Amino acid sequence: MAHVQQNAAPAPFTPVPKKSTGGLSPQRERLVKQLILERLGDSLEVTELAQACALSRSHFSRAFKCSTGLSPQDWIRRQRITLAKQLIQYTDMSLTQISLECGFCDQAHFCHLFTRSEGINPFAWRCQMVRGLKSKRSQPSGMHASV
Known part of the structure; x- marks a missing residue:
């Protein structure tokens, strides 16, 4: 039996395509x-x-x-943060209203998850967005702000 194993040619390796199951x-x-x-x-x-x-x-x-x-909870959280960013940027709703509208249990929880996700708290993020919109509106067309 050992003799057969020594002389047997190795079977060619054919990678099996990974099925996404x-x-x-x-x-x-x-x-x-x-x-x-x-x-x-x-x-x-x-x-x-x-x-x-x-x-x-x-x-x-x-x-x-x-x-x-993503886990279902993480996917839901990501969608809620995305909606919150839209509401922060395009409405004048308070952060408390936004947190409840997006399904967070309270503003503190919303602020914690937003900051963890975006690296900045929602109030500061709103201030950045408002400044960015004002600077875009105040520039004459064709002119770009220097960096």
Whole structure:
């Protein structure tokens, strides 16, 4: 038997293409993202999202992360911060109003997560955006501000 192993030619290695399995189907991914975006200002439980996809909570969470690269909670948080940035930039709503509109439990929690995400607190971010908009409006057309 040892003689056969010594003289046997190694089988050629053919890499098997990696299948992207384990994620949500495109239809389920669209469904759950739409559900999240429609209810961004509400309290969302992963269990509800899993039920909408007819999956267990743990299977849904793994599949969602496989499909999006983020856990359901992180994806929701990112969408809420994105909405908050739009509201901060384009409305005169207070940060308290924005935090509640975006589904955060209170302004302190919102400010903490915003700062962790953006590296600056939402009030300072708003000030930067307002300054940026004012400087763009005050420049004559064709002129660019020097850096």
